[in-house]
Amino acid sequence: KQTMPIRSNSVEIVNLQDTLTPFGVRLAGIYMRSFAYVTLKDRLPIILTRIVDNFSRNKEQIAQKFGENATEEIKQMVGFISQLKNEIVTNKALKILPIVENDSDNDAADWNKYLKDKTEKEGATPTWFNTEWLYCECYMYRTLAQKFLLMKALHTYDPFLQQKRDSFTHSLNTIKILNNYLLDVIDKGTLTELEKKQELLKFIQLNLWGNKCDLSLSGGADSDQTGNPIEQLTIFHDDILDNASDFVWQLLNKQKPNDSNIIDMVLDNAGYELFTDICLANFLVKFGLAGKIRFYVKRYPWYVSDANVNDFHWILDYMKKSSNPELKRTAQLSYDNLKNNIWTIEEESYWTGPYELAEMKEKDKVLYAKLSDAKLVIFKGDLNYRKLLGDINWEYTTSFMQALRGFRPTNILSLRTIKSDVCVGLPLGKGEMLYEKDETWMITGKYGLIQATVESDCNCSTTC
Numbered sequence: 001k002q003t004m005p006i007r008s009n010s011v012e013i014v015n016l017q018d019t020l021t022p023f024g025v026r027l028a029g030i031y032m033r034s035f036a037y038v039t040l041k042d043r044l045p046i047i048l049t050r051i052v053d054n055f056s057r058n059k060e061q062i063a064q065k066f067g068e069n070a071t072e073e074i075k076q077m078v079g080f081i082s083q084l085k086n087e088i089v090t091n092k093a094l095k096i097l098p099i100v101e102n103d104s105d106n107d108a109a110d111w112n113k114y115l116k117d118k119t120e121k122e123g124a125t126p127t128w129f130n131t132e133w134l135y136c137e138c139y140m141y142r143t144l145a146q147k148f149l150l151m152k153a154l155h156t157y158d159p160f161l162q163q164k165r166d167s168f169t170h171s172l173n174t175i176k177i178l179n180n181y182l183l184d185v186i187d188k189g190t191l192t193e194l195e196k197k198q199e200l201l202k203f204i205q206l207n208l209w210g211n212k213c214d215l216s217l218s219g220g221a222d223s224d225q226t227g228n229p230i231e232q233l234t235i236f237h238d239d240i241l242d243n244a245s246d247f248v249w250q251l252l253n254k255q256k257p258n259d260s261n262i263i264d265m266v267l268d269n270a271g272y273e274l275f276t277d278i279c280l281a282n283f284l285v286k287f288g289l290a291g292k293i294r295f296y297v298k299r300y301p302w303y304v305s306d307a308n309v310n311d312f313h314w315i316l317d318y319m320k321k322s323s324n325p326e327l328k329r330t331a332q333l334s335y336d337n338l339k340n341n342i343w344t345i346e347e348e349s350y351w352t353g354p355y356e357l358a359e360m361k362e363k364d365k366v367l368y369a370k371l372s373d374a375k376l377v378i379f380k381g382d383l384n385y386r387k388l389l390g391d392i393n394w395e396y397t398t399s400f401m402q403a404l405r406g407f408r409p410t411n412i413l414s415l416r417t418i419k420s421d422v423c424v425g426l427p428l429g430k431g432e433m434l435y436e437k438d439e440t441w442m443i444t445g446k447y448g449l450i451q452a453t454v455e456s457d458c459n460c461s462t463t464c
C-alpha cells in the first residue's frame with residue numbers, strides 16, 4: 001500500500017501507484033501517471049481558478065446585468081470555489097448537494113442517493129483521488145451548478161459563457177469555409193447515390209474533427225479552429241483509428257418500411273463543434289437521410305464547453321444577425337427545421353447525472369425508451385465515449401460492442417477525438433505502437449474514432 005499526501009492537510013490517497021492505469025479498471029486519480037491524476041491535481045483547479053479570475057475582472061458588469069445582490073453572491077461563490085479547489089487537491093470526501101426547493105427538474109436527490117449508496121458499499125465516503133474519476137469530475141460540475149442554482153441573483157449565471165462564445169467567434173473564418181461548402185452541396189439539389197455517400201462521409205468526419213475544440217481539455221484557454229476544414233480531411237484521414245462510416249451509410253440510406261426516421265444527437269461542445277453538428281444535421285435532413293433530428297443539450301454548464309440550450313440559440317442568432325449572407329441563410333434553414341419540428345432541442349437530466357450509459361435501462365427507463373424510438377443515436381465527444389465504455393481502461397482490441405456492455409437502445413454511433421485514456425476497437429498492437437511514438441497520444445485530440453454498433457452481417461469495420 002502506497003500513500004502520498006499532496007498538501008499538508010490532505011486526506012491520504014490510499015493505494016496511490018506510480019503507474020499508468022492498469023487494463024481492466026476504471027480510470028481514477030490513484031494512478032499517478034494517468035490523465036485522471038493530472039486532471040485532479042492541476043487541471044480542475046485551473047478551471048476553477050479561471051471562474052474566480054473572471055469574477056474579479058468583470059464584477060461590475062456582472063452586477064449591472066444580474067442586479068445589486070450579485071456583488072455579495074460573487075463573494076460567496078468565490079469562497080465556495082476556493083474551498084472546492086482545496087477539497088479536491090487535498091483529497092477530501094465528496095459532500096451531499098444542498099437541495100433547491102420547488103425545482104422538480106433538479107436531480108440533486110439522485111446525486112445524493114448515489115453518494116450514499118457508494119459510501120455504504122465502500123464503507124467510507126468517496127474522496128476525490130480514491131473514487132472513480134468519471135464520477136468525481138462530473139460531480140465537480142454538478143456541485144458548482146447547484147451552488148449557482150441556489151443563488152438569487154446569479155441563478156442563471158453561466159461561468160463558461162464567454163469562453164464558449166469566443167470559441168465560436170474566434171473560429172469564424174473556418175466556420176465560413178465550412179458553411180459555404182454546406183450550401184454548395186445543398187445547392188446541387190440532387191446527388192447521385194455515390195455523391196450522397198461521399199458527402200455523408202465528409203460531414204461525419206468534419207463533425208468528428210470539430211470535437212478537437214474542447215475548452216475542458218485546454219483548461220478553459222482558447223481552443224479555436226483554424227484553417228480550411230475540407231482540406232484538413234485529407235491530412236487527418238490516417239488519424240481515424242477505427243471507421244464505421246460505411247455502416248452508417250448503409251443504415252441511413254436503406255429506409256425499410258417500418259424504420260424510424262429519427263436521429264438523436266447527444267451533443268458535446270458549443271462553439272465550432274456545435275456548428276459542425278448543425279451542418280451535419282442540415283445535410284441529413286436536406287438529403288432525406290433523417291426525417292427528424294433531436295439534439296440533446298446539457299441542462300447545466302458542463303465540462304466548460306458543453307452546449308446548453310442557450311448556446312444553441314446564441315449560435316443561430318449570431319448567424320442570423322451576421323453580415324455574411326451565407327451564414328444568414330444557414331441560420332434560416334436551421335430555424336425552419338426548428339419551426340417545423342424537424343429539429344428539436346431537448347434537455348434530459350441523465351447527461352448531467354452520476355450514471356454511465358449502461359445503467360440507463362434501469363435508471364431512466366423513459367429516456368431509454370425514447371432513444372429506442374430513434375434509428376440512430378450519435379454520441380458526440382470524449383465524455384460521452386467515457387460514459388459509453390464505463391470509463392474502463394479496456395484492452396485496446398476489445399470490440400466497441402463488448403465495451404458497451406448491453407447498452408443498445410438502438411443503433412449507436414460515437415464520434416470522438418481521443419482525449420482520455422480509454423479506447424477500444426483497435427487492431428492488435430496499434431495502441432502500443434502509438435504509445436511508443438508519443439506517450440501522450442490519448443490526451444491530445446489528434447486521433448479520432450468513428451465507432452458504431454455494427455450489425456454482424458456487415459463487414460465494413462473492425463468493430464464487427
Ligand SMILES: O=P(O)(O)OC[C@@]1(O)O[C@H](CO)[C@@H](O)[C@@H]1O
Binds near residue numbers: 211217384418420
Ligand atoms: O467530451 P469532450 O468535450 O470531448 O472532452 C471532455 C474532456 O476534455 O474532459 C475530460 C477531462 O477533463 C476528458 O476526459 C475529456 O477529454
Ligand SMILES: [Mn+2]
Binds near residue numbers: 214381
Ligand atoms: Mn465537452
